[in-house]
Each structure stands twice: as structure tokens, then as C-alpha cells.
Amino acid sequence: xxxxxxxxxxxxxxxxxxxxxxxxxxxxxxxxxxxxxxxxxxxxxxxxxxxxxxxxxxxxxxxxxxxxxxxxxxxxxxxxxxxxxxxxxxxxxxxxxxxxxxxxxxxxxxxxxxxxxxxxxxxxxxxxxxxxxxxxxxxxxxxxxxxxxxxxxxxxxx
Numbered sequence: 842x843x844x845x846x847x848x849x850x851x852x853x854x855x856x857x858x859x860x861x862x863x864x865x866x867x868x869x870x871x872x873x874x875x876x877x878x879x880x881x882x883x884x885x886x887x888x889x890x891x892x893x894x895x896x897x898x899x900x901x902x903x904x905x906x907x908x909x910x911x912x913x914x915x916x917x918x919x920x921x922x923x924x925x926x927x928x929x930x931x932x933x934x935x936x937x938x939x940x941x942x943x944x945x946x947x948x949x950x951x952x953x954x955x956x957x958x959x960x961x962x963x964x965x966x967x968x969x970x971x972x973x974x975x976x977x978x979x980x981x982x983x984x985x986x987x988x989x990x991x992x993x994x995x996x997x998x999x
Contacts, residue, residue, distance in 0.1 A: 879976045886968045886975070889961060891935070895920060899928050900937060900954060900962050908953035910943065937961060 864870055883894045902917045903909060909917075915925050929952055932938040937958035943949035954962070977985050 875976075879972070882975045883972050886972050887965050888968070889965065892961065892965070893928075895924065896928050896932055896937075897962075897965055899925065899932065900958050901966075903938065903952060903954045904959065904962055908951045910949050910951060914952060932958065 880894055883897075884890070887897075898918050898920065899914060902914055906913060906917055911922065911925055911929065914920070914929075915922050918925070920928065929938060929940060933940055935957075936955055939953050939955055940950050941953075943951050977988075980988065
């Protein structure tokens with residue numbers, strides 16, 4: 842079947858969305874778009890184009906936590922186990938973190954920032970305020986407070 846409005850072939854077995862549903866107006870889609878915008882701003886603003894926002898979060902978490910197990914980093918950052926393993930591996934290759942066996946439990950690994958990792962945090966952190974400012978965009982001060990409040994409220998059950 843050819844959809845007249847768009848002039849393209851459409852699978853006739855597909856059903857339309859329920860009345861009034863638009864994926865582009867759904868909270869998940871809007872959050873994803875806002876996050877994509879934030880990540881683009883982060884990548885443009887930071888002086889090290891090789892570091893990702895998630896890698897920066899992991900480094901900052903390790904600064905706050907000190908030497909930690911991967912499970913502790915997962916809990917602190919809300920980054921899933923598989924992703925954090927990849928992040929730590931890439932940071933290790935760049936010599937930004939050390940990975941060692943836990944002295945009390947050889948089955949666990951302990952991750953910690955190297956001096957180079959700490960130095961990179963010090964270089965990037967000042968850009969954090971600029972990144973947040975650009976992410977907020979044209980929101981006024983009250984809208985910014987409300988947005989942060991609502992986002993925290995949404996995740997408080999996690």
C-alpha cells in the first residue's frame with residue numbers, strides 16, 4: 842500500500858497509534874532528546890575530545906568514593922555493569938585509572954584514579970558550569986529549579 846500523504850510504501854498490517862498518542866510528545870522521548878543535547882554540549886565544551894560524559898562521571902565518582910569495586914561505582918553512578926566495565930577499560934588504556942585485585946577478595950577488582958585521571962578531572966570540572974548553563978538553555982531561574990526538582994523526584998524511587 843502506498844501512503845498518499847508521504848508517497849511511500851507502508852506495511853498494511855501495521856496499526857496506527859491509539860488516538861492522541863504521539864511518540865514525540867512522550868516523556869521518554871523528550872528525556873532522550875534532552876540528554877542527547879546535553880551530551881553534544883558536553884563534547885563541544887570540554888578540552889579533551891576523547892573523554893565521554895560517562896567516562897567523566899566515572900572519574901568523578903572514583904574521586905568521591907576513592908578506590909572502589911565496580912559494583913560500588915555502578916551503584917554510585919547508575920551506569921549499568923556492562924557499560925561501566927567498558928568505560929573502566931577505556932580509562933585504563935588511557936592510564937586514567939588503575940585496576941587491581943581487591944587485597945581481601947581476589948575475585949573482585951578495585952578501581953582508582955591515577956594522577957593523570959585526577960589531573961583530567963581538574964581540567965574538565967570548570968567547564969561543568971558552562972555545560973549545565975548551556976543545557977538549561979533559555980529556561981529562567983524558576984524553571985531551572987523546577988526541572989531539577991522534578992527530575993530528582995522522578996528518580997528518588999530508584
